[in-house]
Amino acid sequence: xxxxxxxxxxxxxxxxxxxxxxxxxxxxxxxxxxxxxxxxxxxxxxxxxxxxxxxxxxxxxxxxxxxxxxxxxxxxxxxxxxxxxxxxxxxxxxxxxxxxxxxxxxxxxxxxxxxxxxxxxxxxxxxxxxxxxxxxxxxxxxxxxxxxxxxxxxxxxxxxxxxxxxxxxxxxxxxxxxxxxxxxxxxxxxxxxxxxxxxxxxxxxxxxxxxxxxxxxxxxxxxxxxxxxxxxxxxxxxxxxxxxxxxxxxxxxxxxxxxxxxxxxxxxxxxx
Amino acid sequence: xxxxxxxxxxxxxxxxxxxxxxxxxxxxxxxxxxxxxxxxxxxxxxxxxxxxxxxxxxxxxxxxxxxxxxxxxxxxxxxxxxxxxxxxxxxxxxxxxxxxxxxxxxxxxxxxxxxxxxxxxxxxxxxxxxxxxxxxxxxxxxxxxxxxxxxxxxxxxxxxxxxxxxxxxxxxxxxxxxxxxxxxxxxxxxx
Numbered sequence: 001x002x003x004x005x006x007x008x009x010x011x012x013x014x015x016x017x018x019x020x021x022x023x024x025x026x027x028x029x030x031x032x033x034x035x036x037x038x039x040x041x042x043x044x045x046x047x048x049x050x051x052x053x054x055x056x057x058x059x060x061x062x063x064x065x066x067x068x069x070x071x072x073x074x075x076x077x078x079x080x081x082x083x084x085x086x087x088x089x090x091x092x093x094x095x096x097x098x099x100x101x102x103x104x105x106x107x108x109x110x111x112x113x114x115x116x117x118x119x120x121x122x123x124x125x126x127x128x129x130x131x132x133x134x135x136x137x138x139x140x141x142x143x144x145x146x147x148x149x150x151x152x153x154x155x156x157x158x159x160x161x162x163x164x165x166x167x168x169x170x171x172x173x174x175x176x177x178x179x180x181x182x183x184x185x186x187x188x189x190x191x192x193x194x195x196x197x198x199x200x201x202x203x204x205x206x207x208x209x210x211x212x213x214x215x216x217x218x219x220x221x222x223x224x225x226x227x228x229x230x231x232x233x234x235x236x237x238x239x240x241x242x243x244x245x246x247x248x249x250x251x252x253x254x255x256x257x258x259x260x261x262x263x264x265x266x267x268x269x270x271x272x
Numbered sequence: 273x274x275x276x277x278x279x280x281x282x283x284x285x286x287x288x289x290x291x292x293x294x295x296x297x298x299x300x301x302x303x304x305x306x307x308x309x310x311x312x313x314x315x316x317x318x319x320x321x322x323x324x325x326x327x328x329x330x331x332x333x334x335x336x337x338x339x340x341x342x343x344x345x346x347x348x349x350x351x352x353x354x355x356x357x358x359x360x361x362x363x364x365x366x367x368x369x370x371x372x373x374x375x376x377x378x379x380x381x382x383x384x385x386x387x388x389x390x391x392x393x394x395x396x397x398x399x400x401x402x403x404x405x406x407x408x409x410x411x412x413x414x415x416x417x418x419x420x421x422x423x424x425x426x427x428x429x430x431x432x433x434x435x436x437x438x439x440x441x442x443x444x445x446x447x448x449x450x451x452x453x454x455x456x457x458x459x460x461x462x463x
Binding site: 104105107118119121142143144145146147233234236237238241242245249252253256260264265267268269270271272 | 274276277278281282285289292293296300304305306307308309322324352353354355357360361362373379380387389390391392393404405406407408424425426427428429
């Protein structure tokens with residue numbers, strides 16, 4: 001007769017939960033790939049300005065000969081921004097970047113390499129560039145690019161996508177997405193299968209225990225091992241193991257010479 | 273105790289390796305003169321570095337390359353989030369066959385200073401001038417890499433160190449002109 005107590009129910013319940021977790025992982029993997037980012041209210045210039053926190057629209061600076069952009073203005077609480085980050089100018093206009101002196105060293109670097117200023121930190125330092133041809137120029141500050149210190153100069157009457165944001169396009173394209181989806185799904189299924197099998201085994205073990213709860217535990221005696229042959233201590237020659245160790249030893253010596261005498265002493269090294 | 277002859281051989285081989293390693297390190301210190309980076313650069317307040325107030329400190333100068341002899345240079349570098357000055361904006365340039373002493377200080381957090389592919393490599397701890405000397409006999413270009421995570425732009429923190437042929441080296445304006453300017457200003461102030 002089998003007896004159930006709440007303590008004994010544990011294993012099977014956990015096993016069911018574990019099996020379920022694998023299936024849930026499969027579902028999450030598939031649905032995570034279906035999501036898209038929300039559209040932004042201003043043009044993000046192919047995402048160039050999507051992580052620039054002080055960007056809220058292209059500022060119209062047309063009709064002037066000279067336009068000033070400040071370097072080192074507040075951008076999400078840190079002085080790592082261009083002010084304003086996006087401007088629209090007429091062809092032939094000179095843009096003057098003026099350093100505020102905040103946020104240490106900054107520079108102005110064209111994404112396409114057309115211009116690059118010196119790194120400077122002092123307030124009042126300026127760098128200027130005249131934009132003759134129509135188009136969109138993306139630029140950044142090299143030390144703080146990762147912090148969203150990026151900007152855009154729109155020269156002339158360029159179509160900016162009518163105010164709509166670029167839809168989120170994950171890198172890799174449709175094939176990559178499908179491939180990753182299948183991979184995630186399969187790994188989820190595999191995980192579910194492994195966890196499920198594990199759970200089934202522990203359920204079986206538990207059930208057996210429950211069934212046998214009244215009978216005495218049967219201990220199967222280990223089989224007697226028979227000694228086939230005895231040899232003396234010095235008669236045993238593990239030549240295979242010895243050969244393996246000699247191989248390892250040679251590899252070590254070669255690596256030692258390469259590392260110290262070629263790699264370490266071969267180039268400039270600290271001598272004082 | 274009975275020890276198998278193979279075990280004796282392995283023991284001897286292992287000892288040979290250990291003795292060999294120690295001998296190699298001793299040779300490196302005595303022969304090529306490999307040195308450790310120590311605290312000989314001295315301490316420096318973080319504020320003068322961050323505020324570019326280099327006149328206020330004795331053991332650090334305005335960042336740049338200073339010629340101290342025919343073939344010897346002192347290079348002062350400030351590491352800050354996320355640039356080496358000089359190094360990132362303009363490459364550091366020296367002629368081949370020079371002995372260079374680097375003095376590196378941080379303006380903010382802990383950085384690293386490593387000439388990629390060499391063991392010219394040091395941590396740049398705020399408050400400490402990291403000093404090290406190396407010889408550059410052959411021409412080449414090395415990347416300067418920050419290898420201590422210093423913030424969101426850490427992966428962009430890199431610079432360039434160029435060893436150019438003697439004939440192409442022209443000790444440019446950066447340091448000498450500043451020295452002359454400073455001398456002139458000091459003279460003017462005293463007058």
